[in-house]
């Protein structure tokens with residue numbers, strides 16, 4: 398690691414560290430490290446901490462960890478907190494904890510204690526910036542962030558809350574591999590993708606509740622397709638993900654289009670499910686306002702009663718009562734400010750039809766054969782307007798195809814993903 402600019406004196410240590418997966422190591426103090434009085438000074442501690450970091454890497458993921466990922470940690474700032482002298486022959490245990498992990502920066506804390514009496518002799522707080530071969534800051538590769546204790550995944554199904562700038566999103570993250578971001582529709586939550594998230598192995602699946610949905614924060618205002626898109630890109634930043642294939646269902650598709658408009662370089666593929674490119678008609682806008690009123694005056698359950706018959710295909714309504722109940726419950730627990738906010742965001746969304754001809758990432762369009770909100774003909778026309786988009790129709794499913802016919806939808810998505818070049 399590069400030699401940092403040294404700042405000596407009292408360090409303020411952030412105690413909200415996360416546990417890194419690097420082992421603690423024991424290092425011996427050598428005579429050449431000690432000053433003319435025979436003890437370690439602060440500058441010598443700086444070197445000793447560096448030695449301990451390399452030792453920990455050598456015993457853990459390997460001293461070539463950074464080179465393997467094409468990056469290098471450049472130390473930018475370091476503060477040594479000197480507590481006690483140490484002398485030649487003393488053996489010190491050095492433990493390492495991770496402080497903040499940013500998109501490109503990593504803060505580490507090291508503590509050295511004397512083995513013979515357990516006394517704390519020095520602490521170090523050090524900030525690295527990950528750089529590429531040209532010395533430019535570059536995102537910390539996910540594998541490295543994980544080794545340093547970045548909380549990037551949880552037990553399957555466990556939601557982790559990620560602050561995306563004043564709003565916390567609840568996120569289900571599973572698996573390893575290239576990133577696949579699932580964006581749910583309205584007024585639903587991440588669980589509509591349950592089958593796809595559980596089974597699309599070899600991909601890093603990320604399924605958030607959007608702001609105002611599920612158990613994410615639901616502020617009173619601040620909803621637009623641009624805000625949703627920016628939230629998701631901040632989430633990718635927090636997870637140290639540079640690019641993702643984005644799967645958007647209905648409103649999630651409107652958001653995916655906005656991600657393309659605002660953050661094109663982050664999207665490497667598109668899966669558009671039961672969605673459309675056109676903006677709302679005047680009549681649809683009036684309908685949104687009527688539904689806002691229902692939500693405000695009668696609550697989410699009343700919205701569910703009105704919407705479920707239109708969201709689910711007739712086959713599902715006749716043969717899958719459990720899915721009908723599941724969707725009612727999902728809508729019923731959506732916070733009213735989130736419902737009202739999403740309706741306003743959809744009412745005001747821009748027309749995405751001019752975008753279609755410019756889409757240059759691999760795209761799959763999926764539609765339920767019984768979708769009445771976005772009929773198959775609308776999806777076919779959208780697919781035809783996107784250069785080289787594939788189109789799949791799911792028999793027996795309505796507007797909520799991923800939930801109504803989960804196996805069939807997962808299969809067509811898996812086939813599409815299989816054909817993508819893997820980075």
Ligand code: MLT
Nearest residue numbers: 582583646647648649743
């Ligand atoms: C959705 O499923 O996200 C909504 O039905 C989309 C819409 O109302 O336009």
